[in-house]
Amino acid sequence: MDTLASLADGFVVALTFQNILLALVGCFLGTIMGALPGLGPSNGVAILIPVAFTLGLGPTPALILLTSVYYGAMYGGRISSILLNIPGDEPALMTCLDGYPMAKQGRAGEALALSGIASFVGAFFATWGLVLLAPQLVKVALLFGPAEYFALFTLAFATLGGISATNQAKSAFAAALGLGLAMIGVDTQTGVPRFTFGEVHLYDGIDFLVAIVGLFALSEVFIFLEHRGSAEEEAAKPKIEIGRIVPSWGLIRYCTPTMLRSTVLGFIAGVLPGAGASLGSFISYSIEKKVVDSSGKTFGKGDPRGVAAPEAGNNAAAGGALVPMLALGVPGSGTTAVLLAVLLSLNITPGPLLFSQNPDVVWGLIAALFIGNLMLLAMNIPMVGLFTRVLMVPPRILMPVVAMISFVGIYGISGSSFDLLVMIAFGVGGWALRKLDVPLVPVILGTLLGNEMEVNLRRAVTIDDGNYGILVGSPLAIALWTIAIVGFILPIFVGGILKRRMKQAHEEGSLTD
Amino acid sequence: MSDRIFGGIGLLLAAIFAWQATIIQESFLSDAVGPKTFPLVIAAVMALSSLYFLVKPDPEPEWPTMGRLAEIGLAVLVMIAYAELLPEVGFLIATAVASAYLTWRLGTNPLQSLVVGVCTSVGIYVVFKLVLGLSLASGPLGF
Amino acid sequence: MTLTALRRGLTAAALIACAPLSALAQDFTPSNPECIAPANPGGGWDFTCRQVGKSLQDEGLIPSTMQVVNLSGGGGGVAFAEVVNKRNDDNDLIVAASSATATRLAQNAFPGNTMDQVRWLASVGADYGVIAVAKDSEINTLPKLMDKMKADPKSVAIGGGSAVGGWDHLKVLIAAQEAGIEDVRQVKYIAFAGGGEAVTQLLAGSLQAFTGDLSEAKGFVDSGDIKVLAVLAPERLGGEFADIPTAKEQGIDAIGANWRGFYAPGGMSDAAYDYWVDAIAKLYASDEWKQVMETNGLAPLDLHGAEFQAFVQESVNNITALSKEIGIIQ
Numbered sequence: 001m002d003t004l005a006s007l008a009d010g011f012v013v014a015l016t017f018q019n020i021l022l023a024l025v026g027c028f029l030g031t032i033m034g035a036l037p038g039l040g041p042s043n044g045v046a047i048l049i050p051v052a053f054t055l056g057l058g059p060t061p062a063l064i065l066l067t068s069v070y071y072g073a074m075y076g077g078r079i080s081s082i083l084l085n086i087p088g089d090e091p092a093l094m095t096c097l098d099g100y101p102m103a104k105q106g107r108a109g110e111a112l113a114l115s116g117i118a119s120f121v122g123a124f125f126a127t128w129g130l131v132l133l134a135p136q137l138v139k140v141a142l143l144f145g146p147a148e149y150f151a152l153f154t155l156a157f158a159t160l161g162g163i164s165a166t167n168q169a170k171s172a173f174a175a176a177l178g179l180g181l182a183m184i185g186v187d188t189q190t191g192v193p194r195f196t197f198g199e200v201h202l203y204d205g206i207d208f209l210v211a212i213v214g215l216f217a218l219s220e221v222f223i224f225l226e227h228r229g230s231a232e233e234e235a236a237k238p239k240i241e242i243g244r245i246v247p248s249w250g251l252i253r254y255c256t257p258t259m260l261r262s263t264v265l266g267f268i269a270g271v272l273p274g275a276g277a278s279l280g281s282f283i284s285y286s287i288e289k290k291v292v293d294s295s296g297k298t299f300g301k302g303d304p305r306g307v308a309a310p311e312a313g314n315n316a317a318a319g320g321a322l323v324p325m326l327a328l329g330v331p332g333s334g335t336t337a338v339l340l341a342v343l344l345s346l347n348i349t350p351g352p353l354l355f356s357q358n359p360d361v362v363w364g365l366i367a368a369l370f371i372g373n374l375m376l377l378a379m380n381i382p383m384v385g386l387f388t389r390v391l392m393v394p395p396r397i398l399m400p401v402v403a404m405i406s407f408v409g410i411y412g413i414s415g416s417s418f419d420l421l422v423m424i425a426f427g428v429g430g431w432a433l434r435k436l437d438v439p440l441v442p443v444i445l446g447t448l449l450g451n452e453m454e455v456n457l458r459r460a461v462t463i464d465d466g467n468y469g470i471l472v473g474s475p476l477a478i479a480l481w482t483i484a485i486v487g488f489i490l491p492i493f494v495g496g497i498l499k500r501r502m503k504q505a506h507e508e509g510s511l512t513d
Numbered sequence: 514m515s516d517r518i519f520g521g522i523g524l525l526l527a528a529i530f531a532w533q534a535t536i537i538q539e540s541f542l543s544d545a546v547g548p549k550t551f552p553l554v555i556a557a558v559m560a561l562s563s564l565y566f567l568v569k570p571d572p573e574p575e576w577p578t579m580g581r582l583a584e585i586g587l588a589v590l591v592m593i594a595y596a597e598l599l600p601e602v603g604f605l606i607a608t609a610v611a612s613a614y615l616t617w618r619l620g621t622n623p624l625q626s627l628v629v630g631v632c633t634s635v636g637i638y639v640v641f642k643l644v645l646g647l648s649l650a651s652g653p654l655g656f
Numbered sequence: 657m658t659l660t661a662l663r664r665g666l667t668a669a670a671l672i673a674c675a676p677l678s679a680l681a682q683d684f685t686p687s688n689p690e691c692i693a694p695a696n697p698g699g700g701w702d703f704t705c706r707q708v709g710k711s712l713q714d715e716g717l718i719p720s721t722m723q724v725v726n727l728s729g730g731g732g733g734v735a736f737a738e739v740v741n742k743r744n745d746d747n748d749l750i751v752a753a754s755s756a757t758a759t760r761l762a763q764n765a766f767p768g769n770t771m772d773q774v775r776w777l778a779s780v781g782a783d784y785g786v787i788a789v790a791k792d793s794e795i796n797t798l799p800k801l802m803d804k805m806k807a808d809p810k811s812v813a814i815g816g817g818s819a820v821g822g823w824d825h826l827k828v829l830i831a832a833q834e835a836g837i838e839d840v841r842q843v844k845y846i847a848f849a850g851g852g853e854a855v856t857q858l859l860a861g862s863l864q865a866f867t868g869d870l871s872e873a874k875g876f877v878d879s880g881d882i883k884v885l886a887v888l889a890p891e892r893l894g895g896e897f898a899d900i901p902t903a904k905e906q907g908i909d910a911i912g913a914n915w916r917g918f919y920a921p922g923g924m925s926d927a928a929y930d931y932w933v934d935a936i937a938k939l940y941a942s943d944e945w946k947q948v949m950e951t952n953g954l955a956p957l958d959l960h961g962a963e964f965q966a967f968v969q970e971s972v973n974n975i976t977a978l979s980k981e982i983g984i985i986q
Contacts, residue, residue, distance in 0.1 A: 033645075046696065047645050049706075145862040169565035173523060176559040180530055183555070186731070186765075187537075187548045188847045191821030191984055194537050194548055195530075200730035200737060200767060218592075221615065222585050226577045228620050273853060329875045330852035337850070341703065351875020396619035400612040401633050403592075408608070408637050411599065412647035413696055415727040416734065420596035428589060435574045436519050458546040459846050463813045463862055466545035544820075648725045 007131060010363025013060055014371060022057075022065040023372045027379060030072020035080050035387075037217045037402065039409045040089030040209060041073035041277075041318075042334035049342060059346040059361050064368040066342060070335055071123060071369065074277065074318045075376050078115045078311055083108060083390050086217045086402065090208060091277040091314035093444055094285040096216075098299060098306030105302050108388050109245040114304055115311040116380040117252060121259045122312035123373045126267045126319025130326075131366055134355070137271050137320075138327045144272055146460035147471050151480035152272070153453035156279055158488040159286035160442050168492055170438045178446015179453075181206055188451075189458050201418040208447045210410055210419050214426025215433075215440050217406040221399045222431040228396070245384050247304075255308040258288055266313030270320020273330040277317040278448050284313025290487070319369070326350050326362060516570030523563030531556035588618060604642075604649040609634035683927035686748040690723045691918075693752050694735030701752040702726060704916050707952075708752075708780060708936070711944050717935040732757050733766035740773045744921050747928035750777060755823045755914045758968055762975035763821060763985050771972050775929055776965045777918040778936040780945070781954030783869040785827040785888040785912035786900070787814075790858050791881055798886040798906045801865060802835035809842035814865040815858060817851035817872065821984040824851070827888060827912035828867040829978060831903055834910045841982050858882065869914050870897065871953035888912035893955055915957050917964065933961045 013019075026048075033044035045066050052062040077092030082099035095115060102111040129137070144152070160171050184195045185205030196202040265287060266280035288309035289299045299306045317333075324330045329350035331337035343350050348358050355362055390398070410419050430440060457471070464470035472478050534552035577585070595611040613630025617623055641647045689712075691705035702724070709722030727735040735751060743749055751774075761771045787798060795801050805812045816824030825847070829840045837843070846863065848854040851872030858866045859881060866873070866882065870893075876882045877900075886903040887893060888910050893900065903910045920932060937960045939945050949956070959967050979985045 043696070046702075047647060141856065142860040145857065145860050167571060169562040169569075170571075172558055173562035173566075176527075176555050176562065179555045180552070180559065183552050186819060188819035188849075189544045189546075190539065190548050191763075191819050192538055192548055194552070195533055198767060200733040203730040203733060203765070204728070222588065224619060225584050225588055226581050228584075228618075273856065324856070328852065328856055329872075330856050331850065340852070341700075352879035352881055353875060357878075396621050397616055397629055399619060400615035400629070403615060404608055404612045404633055404637060407592075407595065407611075408604075408641055408647075408649065412641055412645075412649055413726065414729065415648065415650075415725060416729055417596045417599060418729070418734075420599070421593065424589060424592045424596065427592075431585070435576065436515060437571060437574065454551040455847070455849075457551065458544050459848075459862075461546050462544040462844065462846060465810050648723065 003131060006359060006363045007367065009360070010365075010367035011370075013360055013364035014064065014367035019061055019064050019368065020371065022061055023068045023368055023375055026065045026068025027072040027075075027372055027375050030069035030074075031076035031079075031376070031380070033069070034073030034076025034078075034092070035088045036409060037080060037086050037088055037213050037406045039073075039413075040077070040334075041070050041091075042338050043209075043409075043413050044069050044073045045335055045338045045342075049338070052342075059348055059358075060364040060368075062342065062346060063339075063361065063365050064372075066339060067365060067369060068372040068375075070339065071315075071318060071372050072376060073335075074123070074315050075116065075119050075380060077314075078119070078307075079112065079387050082111045082115065082307070083387065084220070084398075084402065086220055087212060090212055090444065090448060091281050091317070092310075093212070093278065093441060094281045094310035094314075095307060097285070097310075097441070098301070098303050101300070101302035102304065102307060103391070107302070108391060109384050110247045110251070111304070111307050112384045112387055113245060113381055114247045114251065114255065115307050116377060116384070117247070118255070118259050118262075118308040118311040119315040119380075120373060120377040122263045122266055122315035122317075123319055123369075123376075125260075125263045126270065126316040127366065127369045127373065129267050129316075130319055130322055130369075134323050134327050137323045138352075140268075141271055141273060141324050141328065141330075143476055145474075146456040146463065147473055148477050148480065149272075149456040150453060150460055150471060151477045151484070153449050153456065155480050155484040155488075156282060156445065156449060157442075157453075158484040159283065159290075160445065161488055161492045167437065170436075171442050174433070174438050174440065174442035175446045178443040178448075179450040180446070181211065181443075182447045182450025183454070188455060189462070201416065205451070206422060206447065207410075207414070207419065208444065209413075210423045211426050211447050212444055213406045213410060214423040215430035215443060217402055218424065218427025219430030219434055219440075221403045222427060223434065224395050224399050245388075246381070251304060255305050258292065258305040258308045259312040261291070262288055262309040262312040263316040266316035267320040269313070270317030270333075271323045273321075273324045273328070277314045277321060277333055277335075278445075280317025280320070281310035281314035282445060285310045322369075326354055327352065514570070515573055515576070516566045520563045520566030520570070523566065524560055527556045527560035527563060530559065584618065588615065591615070599650045603651055605634050605638055607650070608637065684747065684925065684931045685719055686928070686931070687719075688723070688748050689718045689720065690725060690746075690749050691752065692735050692739070692749065693724055693726050694732035694757075695728045696726055700754060700916070701732070703952075704752040704754070704780070704918075707948055708918075708939065711939055711942070711948060712935060714944060715939060715942050717938055731760055731765060733760065733769070736761075736766050736769050736774070739919075739921050740769055744923040746921050747924050749924075750918045750920050750932055752916070753919050754916045755971070756818075757919075758971050759821075759823050759826065759975050762972045763979050771968060772922075774919040774922050775924055776968045777920050777929070777932050778940070778960035778964050779915045779917035779957045779967070780936065780940060781949050781952075782913040782915040782957035783871050783953065784893065784955055785824070785914065786866075786868060786870050786873050786884050787828060787831060787886050787888070787903075788855075788858070788866045788868075788873055788877075788882045788884045789864065790861075791883055793864070793883065795865075795885070796883070797901075798831070798903055798908055799835065801885055802832060802837065802908065805832065805843060806835070806837050809837075809844060812864045813844045813846055813862070814867055815846040815848055815854035815863040816867040817848055817854050819847050820845060821979065821982075822847070823912075823914055824867050824869075826975060826978060827910075829982060830912060831886075831888065831908055831910040833978075834903075834908045855882065870955075874953060889955065913955075913957060916954070917959075930961075936960060 033039040048069055052065050077088035078095045080086045080088040081092045081095040082103050085096050085100040087093045099111050161168055184202055186193050186203050262284035265284045269280035293299045321333045321336045325336040331340045460470050534549050537548050591614050599607045609630045612633040613626045616629045617626035642649050691709050693702040693705040695701045705724045712718045789795050818824040825845050832840045832843050851868035854866055855876055857863050884900050887900045888903050
């Protein structure tokens with residue numbers, strides 16, 4: 001009851017004209033930055049910090065502006081995923097898999113609206129989770145030591161087999177490629193540079209935004225150059241029809257169980273520092289596929305549930321990531337790291353005492369999240385029609401614009417021509433991999449999670465003085481390993497053997513007939 | 514055939530990666546696992562999956578003709594030139610030229626491409642520089 | 657008559673208004689002041705540039721807005737090389753730096769670059785290091801912790817927010833050295849992506865001790881979740897931190913300050929150098945900056961000009977010696 005009273009106080013703080021205006025501006029800018037390839041939520045928030053300071057905003061209004069941008073970017077990332085097959089930011093990666101096929105089938109409007117609703121559901125329940133469960137959830141985060149994190153990341157890679165049904169070896173290769181790229185840079189555990197060839201620019205490693213924009217956006221430009229004017233282009237071109245803009249009630253109901261399951265998974269992934277929104281959307285998608293489409297018939301081919309799952313998952317993770325940030329002062333993602341820096345500079349120390357020391361800030365912020373979320377839903381559904389207009393722009397004009405925005409997004413953040421060259425290399429590589437039917441998602445997953453996976457392995461083993469047994473040293477770690485092996489790795493091999501046996505049995509059967 | 518070549522390249526890549534991993538200069542301060550172990554495991558996965566392509570290749574993809582490959586190659590060169598010249602000539606000019614080129618090569622007539630290029634450049638400048646306040650490259654002319 | 661008087665009055669007023677500026681501007685005024693933050697937006701260096709830029713303008717110490725340019729890569733090495741190679745004569749340019757910059761310079765992590773290729777301007781504050789344990793730990797003083805590490809180095813896993821060889825690691829090694837641990841390479845240090853993550857693992861029980869900056873630990877100190885054994889400052893800090901004993905008063909003479917400050921291109925003219933040193937010194941003395949320091953948990957560290965140059969030189973020398981000793985550099 002206390003909690004609800006505090007929340008009500010929070011709404012009193014948040015519901016001023018200025019704050020609502022800030023939330024509106026934040027949501028709008030966030031959506032745009034999320035949709036532009038190269039600018040993700042973390043850069044979006046970072047870019048607006050000086051604006052917040054220049055306006056001389058107090059702690060609560062500044063946080064309202066910045067978290068609206070954060071939530072807005074999480075919403076916005078899906079737009080370019082669905083319309084262009086280019087993820088606007090890393091958590092929107094999985095939305096491409098079914099969103100773009102839906103758009104090609106002329107259901108772009110439906111996909112956008114449905115993903116908007118899924119985003120809302122994910123963010124809405126995650127915010128409630130933040131309100132009601134934050135103190136208890138902190139204990140969950142404390143269950144995860146290095147060994148458990150390593151098991152969790154292994155689980156994430158194990159589920160890759162379920163994502164692309166075509167050729168498991170190619171998935172494995174792609175994941176190894178991504179992991180290999182993640183190894184570039186100075187090794188934090190020993191301080192020695194690895195795979196940098198003496199190039200200072202590589203000491204910090206490869207920024208995954210550079211990888212994602214190169215692999216997806218630039219390779220798309222090359223694909224268009226290759227097919228220009230040919231018959232294939234006509235076939236590859238998404239249909240101009242936008243389809244219905246409001247999804248039918250039946251479709252929403254059909255996807256509701258998916259959204260709820262994904263919200264829970266995404267939220268948990270978000271709560272764990274070091275896992276974050278990308279893992280949230282990834283796990284949501286792959287588990288959902290396992291649950292409702294284990295034979296792989298519809299996912300990846302424009303299944304609406306394949307759009308709802310990652311969007312609910314990544315928005316829930318965005319809310320979940322605020323739990324460790326506020327209650328522990330530990331950022332669970334790049335964006336929350338930036339928000340944390342803002343909190344510190346506003347003289348608010350996140351940590352166990354934040355809820356009792358600065359209740360007005362915390363509850364004002366949470367109330368703002370509810371308001372922002374509603375605003376985003378209200379803004380996104382009517383704007384679906386506007387977004388889909390993008391598809392009306394002929395690719396010969398649209399693609400160069402996309403390419404240039406990608407360049408500027410990367411250059412504007414890092415100020416480095418070197419990053420642009422790396423991005424072009426990724427574009428060419430991405431084009432070749434696409435031609436060879438190698439999935440790109442595992443590459444990104446590898447670059448995103450590779451470092452965390454390795455350092456947690458090394459931390460665990462080092463803490464236990466070189467004993468690898470620590471990796472299965474707790475019930476939680478054992479549980480995660482079991483899910484990974486029984487749920488995902490065994491089926492790949494057993495499935496193959498079973499199929500062959502059945503085929504054999506069938507043939508033998510026909511022989512005896 | 515393509516998959517076989519790809520498998521070969523993959524194996525080569527794995528070998529180079531493994532070799533580079535073994536020559537990582539370890540300091541005296543090493544943790545229990547060390548900086549080489551994980552890269553070597555990755556190289557092994559890469560090599561195994563490459564072997565699989567060699568043994569069981571997928572059906573041949575459709576490769577573009579030489580003309581189209583040259584087209585892609587030229588676009589890559591233009592992009593590299595863009596990346597290199599951006600800090601020298603400034604954002605507006607470089608971007609207008611590069612996007613006009615790409616628009617033209619994707620099948621727009623030259624004059625229209627120029628217009629599109631300039632509009633793209635100015636549009637991005639307004640949004641990124643003036644609205645969001647990012648520092649874009651400013652050439653000798655200040656933009 | 658009245659008009660002339662009015663005009664005279666206005667001129668006088670204008671002159672008075674300009675006085676602080678023109679006093680500074682005798683020899684040099686930057687026409688286009690610029691601050692390079694050698695990292696992406698949102699990091700510590702970015703904040704240093706933006707906060708200082710804003711405060712300099714508020715105080716009227718620079719004539720126009722400070723342009724902040726992000727130039728990330730190589731842990732600051734890309735920006736350092738750019739300043740040395742391409743902008744060596746730029747009088748309008750300052751670059752944000754911190755202990756991390758000095759550490760990397762000392763360890764040759766900026767290949768081919770050394771600290772004397774640039775001119776060090778001034779510091780704007782420091783964040784002192786702390787060594788802490790979980791609240792239910794049986795260890796209550798720094799010497800006790802060091803004794804335990806001395807007896808069995810494997811029994812204490814100590815985590816921090818910087819890479820191996822980074823400042824959080826070096827701080828604990830400095831303390832270990834002072835405490836008489838002979839082979840400091842035995843110290844079991846676990847690197848995390850940030851101080852917060854390391855504190856969490858301390859609470860989760862994966863680690864036995866934490867090394868980091870006071871500002872990172874503040875929230876957990878207030879809540880009583882962790883016990884700070886010592887602050888690595890020359891003397892006790894003021895205010896709410898007055899209860900925390902220094903390492904020195906416990907007989908371990910270790911000081912670890914994570915300072916923030918600026919350097920300028922090596923070819924900057926003396927007039928411009930003096931201008932910037934003076935501007936930052938004036939800023940440091942202002943009430944606005946005192947407020948900023950308090951907000952950001954920065955402790956005083958007021959060094960400028962030659963003094964700062966000597967300070968950075970000394971810390972680079974110390975870090976070089978220590979790094980050689982533990983084998984991070986040959």
